[in-house]
Amino acid sequence: MKVTGVDFKGRDIISIKEFSKKELLHVLAVAAQMERRPDPHLLEGKILAALFFEPSTRTKMSFEAAMYRLGGEVIGFASEKVTSVSKGESLHDSIRILGGYSDVVVMRHPTEGAARVGAEATDVPVINGGDGANQHPTQTFLDLYTIKKAKGRLDKLKVGFMGDLKYGRTVHSLAQALSHFKVEMVFIAPPSLQMPPGILEELNAKGVKFKTIQDLKKGLAGLDVLYNTRIQKERFPDEYEYQKVKGIYTLSEKLIPLFKKDLKILHPLPRVNELSPALDGTSHAVYFEQAKNGVPVRMALLALVLGAVK
Amino acid sequence: MSQTGQMKEYKVSAIKNGTVIDHIPAGSAFKVAELLDLSHTKGTISVATNLKSRMLRKKGIIKIGNKELTENETNRVALFAPLATINIIEDYAVKEKRKVSLPTELHHLVKCVNPNCITNKEDVLTCFRVVRKDPLELRCHYCERVMGQDDLRLL
Ligand SMILES: [Zn+2]
Numbered sequence: 001m002k003v004t005g006v007d008f009k010g011r012d013i014i015s016i017k018e019f020s021k022k023e024l025l026h027v028l029a030v031a032a033q034m035e036r037r038p039d040p041h042l043l044e045g046k047i048l049a050a051l052f053f054e055p056s057t058r059t060k061m062s063f064e065a066a067m068y069r070l071g072g073e074v075i076g077f078a079s080e081k082v083t084s085v086s087k088g089e090s091l092h093d094s095i096r097i098l099g100g101y102s103d104v105v106v107m108r109h110p111t112e113g114a115a116r117v118g119a120e121a122t123d124v125p126v127i128n129g130g131d132g133a134n135q136h137p138t139q140t141f142l143d144l145y146t147i148k149k150a151k152g153r154l155d156k157l158k159v160g161f162m163g164d165l166k167y168g169r170t171v172h173s174l175a176q177a178l179s180h181f182k183v184e185m186v187f188i189a190p191p192s193l194q195m196p197p198g199i200l201e202e203l204n205a206k207g208v209k210f211k212t213i214q215d216l217k218k219g220l221a222g223l224d225v226l227y228n229t230r231i232q233k234e235r236f237p238d239e240y241e242y243q244k245v246k247g248i249y250t251l252s253e254k255l256i257p258l259f260k261k262d263l264k265i266l267h268p269l270p271r272v273n274e275l276s277p278a279l280d281g282t283s284h285a286v287y288f289e290q291a292k293n294g295v296p297v298r299m300a301l302l303a304l305v306l307g308a309v310k
Numbered sequence: 311m312s313q314t315g316q317m318k319e320y321k322v323s324a325i326k327n328g329t330v331i332d333h334i335p336a337g338s339a340f341k342v343a344e345l346l347d348l349s350h351t352k353g354t355i356s357v358a359t360n361l362k363s364r365m366l367r368k369k370g371i372i373k374i375g376n377k378e379l380t381e382n383e384t385n386r387v388a389l390f391a392p393l394a395t396i397n398i399i400e401d402y403a404v405k406e407k408r409k410v411s412l413p414t415e416l417h418h419l420v421k422c423v424n425p426n427c428i429t430n431k432e433d434v435l436t437c438f439r440v441v442r443k444d445p446l447e448l449r450c451h452y453c454e455r456v457m458g459q460d461d462l463r464l465l
Contacts, residue, residue: 015454017454090432090433091428091432092432092434110426111426111427111428111431112424112426112427112428112452112453112454112455113427113428113429113434113450113451113452113453113454114428116428116451116452117428117432117434117452131428131453132426132453133426134453134454135454198456
């Protein structure tokens with residue numbers, strides 16, 4: 001499929017902020033094509049270097065699955081301990097050398113900005129598989145893809161976000177990506193974990209309609225999509241505060257009467273207790289589907305930056 | 311005690327050739343001097359601060375003897391003194407008056423406020439985009455953290 005004015009060949013995928021609405025939609029369309037009719041020869045002879053300076057089994061495996069499904073090969077490592085970086089080599093030099101062994105790089109690193117340094121070090125396209133607390137763009141693409149698939153559209157939706165909205169990078173990136181569309185947003189969290197003012201300002205400047213709310217039950221009203229996230233214990237000064245919040249922000253089957261009939265629930269997983277397994281069998285749950293969608297979305301991004309599809 | 315209002319000011323003397331940076335916010339005069347790396351300049355340098363001003367409540371002035379600031383240096387001044395005026399002095403007269411203007415990108419000039427930014431962990435030259443001028447907001451090209459005036463630290 002061809003869309004004019006969108007060219008991904010050789011491009012780095014570092015930050016979701018760098019994508020226009022047209023480009024976001026193009027990636028989703030290619031992902032849908034990959035899911036329907038994957039071409040097992042599309043990336044034959046191509047090598048992906050999966051450079052995981054910090055472990056992330058799922059991100060790594062879904063990139064590997066994406067590459068294999070298209071006929072490509074994967075080299076790489078799953079922990080910094082095995083690399084020369086642990087011998088004091090700079091990240092720049094490592095990526096310059098390892099990039100030279102491959103046609104495309106995916107890298108994950110615990111330090112913010114590492115992926116940008118990687119992209120500047122090598123000529124082959126670099127895909128950011130997560131750089132510390134900063135960006136994880138392929139997660140945002142798969143979240144968008146999941147919403148589009150579950151609802152059939154990205155416009156005219158009321159999307160709720162709940163849990164740790166202050167530190168959750170997936171939440172920030174998804175809200176920024178959705179700001180290209182006619183989406184109303186509801187941010188459900190205790191005041192100490194609400195969306196950062198900077199992001200709310202950005203949304204405001206873009207004319208996005210949103211509200212912040214503490215009460216989960218009230219926040220659920222009229223939602224088409226709910227993006228649930230884990231609240232991490234480390235964010236709280238003491239155990240008591242954590243226990244108090246943890247109990248309140250739990251999505252369970254008892255709340256079903258407050259759901260819109262076609263509400264779809266997403267969660268980046270893994271979950272702890274903010275999302276009851278009793279919801280798994282209901283029509284609301286799309287979170288396992290969401291995890292699975294990581295493969296076609298990553299197939300699309302790999303094929304696009306390698307210039308195998310337009 | 312009773313003569314507070316009449317206390318003599320020690321006026322900073324005029325310079326023959328060089329640059330006078332006027333209208334620096336009082337708290338920023340020394341930062342501007344640091345920013346321009348004036349401690350390594352050979353000519354006479356005087357930094358005056360807490361002077362009365364019509365434009366700012368209190369202002370600072372820097373006089374640099376025998377040195378004409380470059381365009382690039384002029385614009386760096388805007389980081390801490392967005393309203394500053396630069397007077398290029400020749401033979402005791404103002405040869406040229408410039409307004410400072412902040413560049414759109416700052417290369418290898420300030421430090422990122424984020425301790426977990428790659429620029430603070432490895433030998434990577436910093437780069438910031440100016441996302442807003444007033445109040446000042448800079449976005450790190452690497453970690454994407456936005457910092458304000460209070461977070462500014464020179465490299
Ligand atoms: Zn930074």
